[in-house]
Amino acid sequence: MLIGSRYIAFNGLFLPLEETFCRVRQTAVSIHFATGVENWPIANAGTGFLYQFCGRRFCILTRHQLINGFDPGQIAIKLTSDERRLFSGGRIVSFPSAYHGSEEADLVALELPWAYQNLITAPIFYDASTADCVMQRGEQLCAIGFPSGLTEIYGDEECEGIGTSQVMTWGVRGTDGGLPSLCMSESRVMRPRCKGDFDGFSGAPVYGVNSHTRKMTFRGIVIRGGRDTLYFTPHEWVDFLCEKAFSEPPLDPVAILPRHASQSDCSKSASSSDA
Numbered sequence: 296m297l298i299g300s301r302y303i304a305f306n307g308l309f310l311p312l313e314e315t316f317c318r319v320r321q322t323a324v325s326i327h328f329a330t331g332v333e334n335w336p337i338a339n340a341g342t343g344f345l346y347q348f349c350g351r352r353f354c355i356l357t358r359h360q361l362i363n364g365f366d367p368g369q370i371a372i373k374l375t376s377d378e379r380r381l382f383s384g385g386r387i388v389s390f391p392s393a394y395h396g397s398e399e400a401d402l403v404a405l406e407l408p409w410a411y412q413n414l415i416t417a418p419i420f421y422d423a424s425t426a427d428c429v430m431q432r433g434e435q436l437c438a439i440g441f442p443s444g445l446t447e448i449y450g451d452e453e454c455e456g457i458g459t460s461q462v463m464t465w466g467v468r469g470t471d472g473g474l475p476s477l478c479m480s481e482s483r484v485m486r487p488r489c490k491g492d493f494d495g496f497s498g499a500p501v502y503g504v505n506s507h508t509r510k511m512t513f514r515g516i517v518i519r520g521g522r523d524t525l526y527f528t529p530h531e532w533v534d535f536l537c538e539k540a541f542s543e544p545p546l547d548p549v550a551i552l553p554r555h556a557s558q559s560d561c562s563k564s565a566s567s568s569d570a
């Protein structure tokens with residue numbers, strides 16, 4: 296599959312391969328939204344990407360994952376795999392128009408206010424300052440998402456719409472022009488082995504592995520695709536979007552209560568505003 300090296304650099308650390316993959320996977324989080332339906336209050340909405348830009352922290356996702364305009368309260372995030380609570384709130388930043396050049400600007404950034412000291416495990420944000428901007432020819436790519444249309448696990452269990460199993464799929468960069476694309480090879484699933492529809496990869500981070508520098512670096516965000524190809528934005532779009540947040544002062548930090556002290560499964564920001 297990969298690399299020819301037992302150690303890979305990620306977020307400025309040179310780590311054993313398995314530890315690198317563990318950290319990389321934690322930058323992709325499952326996104327949910329409130330449905331308003333009593334017997335199905337929370338639904339899966341795809342994937343988000345935890346991104347740190349110039350000291351401020353964001354969850355990157357796509358416009359089409361939003362169902363109620365730019366209200367940050369509609370988005371609920373599971374910040375770490377061992378944290379049962381969902382968190383919502385913050386401030387949404389979007390492109391000034393629906394298009395970025397000739398392509399649809401299908402990205403938003405949710406600036407996060409949370410202070411993470413009381414979580415069992417601190418979330419891992421990809422640090423923009425460690426990105427390698429030059430993509431190597433033939434670079435291996437991977438996308439990490441939470442597909443909502445899994446139809447089979449181990450050949451016998453039906454699980455339509457669960458959106459809680461993380462999938463890491465490998466491929467190479469496509470050559471058809473336009474947006475960069477990941478042409479998928481055989482899926483490599485980090486939790487259950489599965490097959491089916493990969494709907495739910497919207498908002499998924501795409502990483503590239505440079506075999507010369509032995510570095511795993513962020514390449515973009517999936518905005519559309521099918522069973523064989525995922526199209527993603529260049530990472531420069533994400534930086535441009537996050538720069539817009541600096542027209543506003545940073546959000547005041549909101550403390551997360553210890554699990555035993557919380558009376559709710561969904562913690563909300565004390566104040567939320569749109570950018």
